[in-house]
Amino acid sequence: MTTGITLEIPAKAEYLSLVRAVVVSAAALDPAVEDQRLEDLRLAVSEATTNAIRSHANLGSEERITIRCGLTADRIEVEVQDRGPGFNPENITPIGPLDQPGRLNYEGGFGIPLMRVLADEIKINSADEGTTVQLVVYTPPSNESS
């Protein structure tokens, strides 16, 4: 059985902490999820939502961002959907190490690489009418008796 929640937020940075708190609280309803995985999820969701907020800001869009969080027996799925201009995930070039000459000129570039490390699965579907980032974190069985 799937349980879950849906949030719709204004595309404003001050809603980020609310999104993190709600998603992590929902995920923590599964007692089998370890604290470290909740931290991974918290950061990954924050990165996805930050990108969504930025994409609306770039357009000057007043539309809302949708965050869906679903729990199943073996996974937590979070979907962050924006209505921004979209981008081609294939065009994201990996950033070099920070001690590389000139690297400090770029303050960004960590968001998507971090999500790829933190989530067990990530799918990015992007088109002209918006982007949906799907993050999956696997959960261990919760009915072990030992």
Added chain:
Amino acid sequence: MIGITEQFRDNWVLLQINGEIDMATGPQLRQRIVQYVQEGHVNIIIDLTEVDFIDSTGLGVLIGGLKRTRSHDGDLQCIGLSESLKEMFKLTGLDAVLTEQDT
């Protein structure tokens, strides 16, 4: 909102941060760093003991601060990292440039 308290020691300024550093609060920290450098305080230590969350926007603020201080022959270092922050610094390579290295 984040809380920022400052202490001046010799030629260093120590900033103790309280709260979460993200897209909403990062600009506040960036502005403070810019202000210190403009005032000639180019050696900055940021104590993250009371920071329980920082995302890539926050990391960007720290990188920007490092670049800014170094361009004025100063430095920026972070101390007081929790285990999860240490892990994040390691994942992004920030540990190599923003923290004292353990031997």
